[in-house]
Amino acid sequence: xxxxxxxxxxxxxxxxxxxxxxxxxxxxxxxxxxxxxxxxxxxxxxxxxxxxxxxxxxxxxxxxxxxxxxxxxxxxxxxxxxxxxxxxxxxxxxxxxxxxxxxxxxxxxxxxxxxxxxxxxxxxxxxxxxxxxxxxxxxxxxxxxxxxxxxxxxxxxxxxxxxxxxxxxxxxxxxxxxxxxxxxxxxxxxxxxxxxxxxxxxxxxxxxxxxxxxxxxxxxxxxxxxxxxxxxxxxxxxxxxxxxxxxxxxxxxxxxxxxxxxxxxxxxxxxxxxxxxxxxxxxxxxxxxxxxxxxxxxxxxxxxxxxxxxxxxxxxxxxxxxxxxxxxxxxxxxxxxxxxxxxxxxxxxxxxxxxxxxxxxxxxxxxxxxxxxxxxxxxxxxxxxxxxxxxxxxxxxxxxxxxxxxxxxxxxxxxx
Amino acid sequence: xxxxxxxxxxxxxxxxxxxxxxxxxxxxxxxxxxxxxxxxxxxxxxxxxxxxxxxxxxxxxxxxxxxxxxxxxxxxxxxxxxxxxxxxxxxxxxxxxxxxxxxxxxxxxxxxxxxxxxxxxxxxxxxxxxxxxxxxxxxxxxxxxxxxxxxxxxxxxxxxxxxxxxxxxxxxxxxxxxxxxxxxxxxxxxxxxxxxxxxxxxxxxxxxxxxxxxxxxxxxxxxxxxxxxxxxxxxxxxxxxxxxxxxxxxxxxxxxxxxxxxxxxxxxxxxxxxxxxxxxxxxxxxxxxxxxxxxx
Numbered sequence: 001x002x003x004x005x006x007x008x009x010x011x012x013x014x015x016x017x018x019x020x021x022x023x024x025x026x027x028x029x030x031x032x033x034x035x036x037x038x039x040x041x042x043x044x045x046x047x048x049x050x051x052x053x054x055x056x057x058x059x060x061x062x063x064x065x066x067x068x069x070x071x072x073x074x075x076x077x078x079x080x081x082x083x084x085x086x087x088x089x090x091x092x093x094x095x096x097x098x099x100x101x102x103x104x105x106x107x108x109x110x111x112x113x114x115x116x117x118x119x120x121x122x123x124x125x126x127x128x129x130x131x132x133x134x135x136x137x138x139x140x141x142x143x144x145x146x147x148x149x150x151x152x153x154x155x156x157x158x159x160x161x162x163x164x165x166x167x168x169x170x171x172x173x174x175x176x177x178x179x180x181x182x183x184x185x186x187x188x189x190x191x192x193x194x195x196x197x198x199x200x201x202x203x204x205x206x207x208x209x210x211x212x213x214x215x216x217x218x219x220x221x222x223x224x225x226x227x228x229x230x231x232x233x234x235x236x237x238x239x240x241x242x243x244x245x246x247x248x249x250x251x252x253x254x255x256x257x258x259x260x261x262x263x264x265x266x267x268x269x270x271x272x273x274x275x276x277x278x279x280x281x282x283x284x285x286x287x288x289x290x291x292x293x294x295x296x297x298x299x300x301x302x303x304x305x306x307x308x309x310x311x312x313x314x315x316x317x318x319x320x321x322x323x324x325x326x327x328x329x330x331x332x333x334x335x336x337x338x339x340x341x342x343x344x345x346x347x348x349x350x351x352x353x354x355x356x357x358x359x360x361x362x363x364x365x366x367x368x369x370x371x372x373x374x375x376x377x378x379x380x381x382x383x384x385x386x387x388x389x390x391x392x393x394x395x396x397x398x399x400x401x402x403x404x405x406x407x408x409x410x411x412x413x414x415x416x
Numbered sequence: 417x418x419x420x421x422x423x424x425x426x427x428x429x430x431x432x433x434x435x436x437x438x439x440x441x442x443x444x445x446x447x448x449x450x451x452x453x454x455x456x457x458x459x460x461x462x463x464x465x466x467x468x469x470x471x472x473x474x475x476x477x478x479x480x481x482x483x484x485x486x487x488x489x490x491x492x493x494x495x496x497x498x499x500x501x502x503x504x505x506x507x508x509x510x511x512x513x514x515x516x517x518x519x520x521x522x523x524x525x526x527x528x529x530x531x532x533x534x535x536x537x538x539x540x541x542x543x544x545x546x547x548x549x550x551x552x553x554x555x556x557x558x559x560x561x562x563x564x565x566x567x568x569x570x571x572x573x574x575x576x577x578x579x580x581x582x583x584x585x586x587x588x589x590x591x592x593x594x595x596x597x598x599x600x601x602x603x604x605x606x607x608x609x610x611x612x613x614x615x616x617x618x619x620x621x622x623x624x625x626x627x628x629x630x631x632x633x634x635x636x637x638x639x640x641x642x643x644x645x646x647x648x649x650x651x652x653x654x655x656x657x658x659x660x661x662x663x664x665x666x667x668x669x670x671x672x673x674x675x676x677x678x679x680x681x682x683x684x685x686x687x688x689x690x691x692x693x694x695x696x697x698x699x700x701x702x703x704x705x706x707x708x709x710x711x712x
Contacts, residue, residue: 164605181600
């Protein structure tokens with residue numbers, strides 16, 4: 001068995017330590033200006049990566065992150081980053097609670113649908129009509145995959161950012177707040193299902209293995225099995241694990257192993273591992289027996305160790321200055337704002353919400369945050385998008401997250 | 417059909433109480449419960465049977481009302497054919513029933529639960545309050561301890577008032593008005609950005625806000641006699657948390673709002689709110705249907 005030698009291990013540990021401590025320091029500083037944690041983590045990645053450190057001090061960059069010179073280091077870091085994204089999707093799934101969508105009734109369903117259909121349609125149409133705007137040649141632009149991807153990327157929402165904004169605006173427990181939360185859950189569920197299809201069908205690993213219909217059937221069958229049968233089984237096992245096994249070791253082991261097995265299964269049938277992790281998260285997170293404390297521990301563990309590694313690593317892959325293109329960024333930003341705000345607002349209006357609150361809902365759901373960045377990274381890694389589109393998606397995720405709160409505040413003053 | 421008498425009719429007092437008669441082994445206990453409650457509330461008693469009217473059934477019911485010493489002006493027996501759920505609900509509307517009493521299994525088999533038993537179906541659809549008795553007794557159930565939902569909903573104030581009224585009728589001594597705190601997405605948000613102090617403060621503030629809200633409703637409700645009303649907040653999913661609390665408290669009655677929307681199979685698969693209670697009744701359950709916001 002090939003092993004990491006002493007030098008590889010030292011390099012890996014130094015890199016992880018640097019990523020963790022710097023991202024925490026910048027995130028804490030950023031909190032003073034209400035900057036999302038993910039932004040601090042990305043900035044650290046940009047500073048440590050080819051954009052800044054790699055340009056001004058390439059020697060130090062290569063010493064700290066010997067990605068090109070040390071294949072062992074590169075593979076080990078890639079393994080950790082892959083594990084990070086699997087766990088991030090797992091905790092994102094844990095917060096998707098379908099009963100919350102059901103209990104909000106018509107307004108949540110129409111808002112959820114509106115906030116998906118319009119951004120998806122605008123993204124799909126523009127990518128189909130003008131592929132060259134996204135750096136695709138006419139031949140590359142012929143397929144459906146990039147338009148479906150862009151549509152999906154524009155329709156996703158970021159539940160953690162949205163929840164934080166609602167809390168800051170004191171709207172979390174209001175009807176509007178719950179409609180936004182339920183719609184974001186709905187967006188995430190459908191968005192990740194569609195994205196798994198894209199990755200499975202068109203990704204580097206999947207294309208030669210499965211047809212469109214096999215991929216769709218496999219995704220739906222796995223989702224249905226986990227949500228109907230797996231969920232009930234977990235519900236039966238959890239009380240026993242939480243009372244009879246050591247705390248919190250027992251429940252952590254159960255949750256993590258269900259996540260890993262589920263991710264391994266979907267990867268083995270050529271659907272991306274993220275789907276397995278996401279659906280496992282829904283199945284576990286929905287259980288009434290999962291103690292709130294256990295939920296918090298899992299979130300702390302993933303958000304404070306794996307999330308910074310993942311988001312910092314993004315900056316290590318891409319040069320954000322070289323790949324910054326005004327036109328692409330502007331087009332993606334305009335599409336993101338128009339599609340999401342208009343779609344969600346129209347959906348809310350159809351659900352019986354007044355005009356002002358509907359606009360607040362639209363701006364609330366516009367925050368894309370970490371979820372968009374994860375989606376963009378996976379698409380970039382799978383060779384679906386160029387570095388330019390990836391950079392534009394990251395910038396869009398940050399701008400929509402930063403603007404969501406202030407814009408929402410304009411329409412919610414009388415609701416609080 | 418003219419249902420105008422039902423429009424905006426208050427959920428209490430209970431002027432007409434109906435018992436769904438199914439000629440099961442629990443027939444006597446159930447009719448006795450109806451008679452006791454009708455007497456306590458000063459209400460008329462309706463015995464409704466949906467199914468074939470036979471001599472045998474008639475004589476059984478006659479024997480029973482004689483045994484319970486019910487006078488002719490105190491009760492009426494209604495017979496009807498057709499679908500048990502629809503016919504029963506139709507007769508309840510037609511006769512302006514305020515409270516319908518049903519016998520119910522504590523927990524049903526998985527298949528029966530998903531398909532929906534008569535008692536559960538009526539609980540989801542009824543346009544009057546429904547009392548589900550898990551263990552009806554010939555001498556009448558004692559409703560000493562009552563747990564009432566204090567969920568944030570316009571119906572809640574009517575539910576609490578109805579519970580207090582009912583509590584007075586049945587000599588309840590302890591009432592717990594319970595509100596459930598459930599904030600999906602909070603754990604993820606807090607893990608990302610909050611300090612330990614901020615997390616504790618947010619949780620405390622949420623709890624205090626909820627208590628204040630419930631207290632405001634309880635203050636407005638019409639307290640009866642020396643009934644003790646306690647206000648509580650509990651964490652957990654709505655429906656499940658209060659069911660668990662009622663079990664822990666060994667309550668005799670759990671009082672909840674009627675569903676806000678039409679519930680179907682999907683609501684049983686992805687269980688939420690009242691479905692958690694119907695899935696496994698923690699004790700007797702009173703589902704209060706307040707008609708205040710209704711147009712028909």
